[in-house]
Amino acid sequence: MDLKELKKKIPYQWRVQSYSKNKSSASCVAYIDVRDVMELLDEVCGPENWQSDFRDVGGQVYGGVGIRQYRTIKGPSGDDMQLFDEESEWVWKWDTGSESNVEKEKGQASDAFKRAAVKWGIGRFLYDLEIAHVKTDGPLTDSHKYPFVVDDSGNRVWDLTKHMNNGSRTAPAAPKVSKPAVVSxxxxxxxxxxxxxxxxxxxxxxxxxxxxxxxxxxxxxxxxxxxxxxxxxxxxxxxxxx
Structure with a gap:
């Protein structure tokens, strides 16, 4: 088990974060699906070596991801051996989530699980992506509360992730430029x-x-x-x- 592998890039999707009130555009952010998080945990740790749990703390849902650690014992020849068994220690990392617009409690639990997974390194690469911008059919107004994303021809976009991955955005998400090292x-x-x-x-x-x-x-x-x-x-x- 190499836990560094949890930091590798996995498929991600896009969602609208906010609409502009001044022009026909919206900002979008990348996110990972909870099923992809589970798949990566299965791949790196093994299905039997990780688990999740949820707790209510002061009315907030906290999700935890626990990963079983190797236990080191002395082998027949005196060498150290690593194995998983009932005495192996479980290490937990926890975080709380925010409600979603649909199925609030389920969305909060899913978000808490993914945020706990981030503490293990899963999806952390998303923080290196800039917020992207896409065209909409108009700005956000009192009479137009739900703008929708459009392509360059003005046609409505029904699959935002496919649209973004095809490069159809006004400001591509790119890795943040690192600041030059300070030289004394x-x-x-x-x-x-x-x-x-x-x-x-x-x-x-x-x-x-x-x-x-x-x-x-x-x-x-x-x-x-x-x-x-x-x-x-x-x-x-x-x-x-x-």
Whole structure:
């Protein structure tokens, strides 16, 4: 059992999250179906090694996903052996859900189950997707409370997931762009110094004589950093091979 496999991508669907009041568009978010969550748990853990449970906590439905862990014992040869049995420990992760517009209690339980599964890593990849936008037959108004999604030809879309997966959206969902790593001043100076040393190596053949003191003066001038004797000796050895 490799629990890291629970984080892999699985089929997902789309639903409208909200309608615009100013233009003919709607925002959509991706979600996973509870049956696909169960299928992944069966595949990675084995049907007999996971279970779910539900509790009422202060009027809120909490769903839990429990996964049985390996128990380590000593084998006949003294080596560690891992096995599942009645003494194996169950690890639980819990979360609460929100009601759906249809069958509220059932929807809340299903949402709680999926949110608990997210804590195991299932469907976490969805958080890397941006909210997408699709065209509708009009903005949300008091007289038009239920806009519907349309394609580029203005025809009503009955299967939103198929429509989205065919690329028919005004703003495709794409992975979020990671922010560039923050480089400290010390790291920047070190990088600049390495570049200067490389450049110096390239012009070494044009310098008749390059002494130890020349090296020290060059580094100090280029970077305002003073290396120790060992580092200077290392740089000189590098230059000798040119």
């Amino acid at each position: 001043a010390a790291e920047a100076k070190e990088a600049a110094l390495k570049k200067e040393i490389v450049d110096l190596c390239h012009v070494k053949s044009e310098i008749p004589l390059l002494t130890k003191e020349d090296i020290k003066a060059f580094i100090l001038k280029a970077t305002a950093l003073e290396y120790g004797e060992a580092k200077n000796a290392e740089i000189i050895e590098r230059l000798k091979v040119i």
